Amino acid sequence: MSLQTTDPIADLLTRIRNAAAVGKREIRVPTSKIKHVVAEQLVKNGYLVDVKLEDGKPRGTLVVTINNEGENSTINEIARVSKPGRRVYASASEIPKVKSGRGIVLVSTSRGVMTGSEAVRNKLGGEVLLKVY
Known part of the structure; x- marks a missing residue:
């Protein structure tokens, strides 16, 4: 099945x-x-x-x-941003910051999936996939 x-x-x-x-x-x-x-x-x-x-x-x-033996997970929150029913796109200047830069967003760009800071550095926008901190 x-x-x-x-x-x-x-x-x-x-x-x-x-x-x-x-x-x-x-x-x-x-x-x-x-x-x-x-x-x-x-x-x-x-x-x-x-x-x-x-x-x-x-x-x-x-x-x-997820984590090593005897350790806690480093992920406090992980959430999907762009969903099949509502896609979220952002240009390089509009890519959101998570928790004042303590977290990351993953962006699907024309050069592959990268973090928001890498996308801003490369001046690339795309679909905002998820946020994690």
Whole structure:
């Protein structure tokens, strides 16, 4: 039985949020390119510990490590900004700041998914995917 979600990024964020709330160390999610890129950006910015692709399954599984053993999650809040019913776009000068710069937004630009500060530095706008702090 295959579970099809209409918004794979929201599904990933919900699984991360729920796992962090109950103290789980890692989660396994069905893989997609966008989920992998989003998880990689969260690892790069220190919100997740590790992400790897688990082979051997027909469609593949993404193993996301939220925190190390004995530590709490660094994610206080993670939320989807642009949704399938209401897309949110921003130019480079309009990219929002999260908690006065203590958090990040991920923006899908013409050069790939990057943080809001990278997009501003490269003078690129795009779809504001999520915010995390």
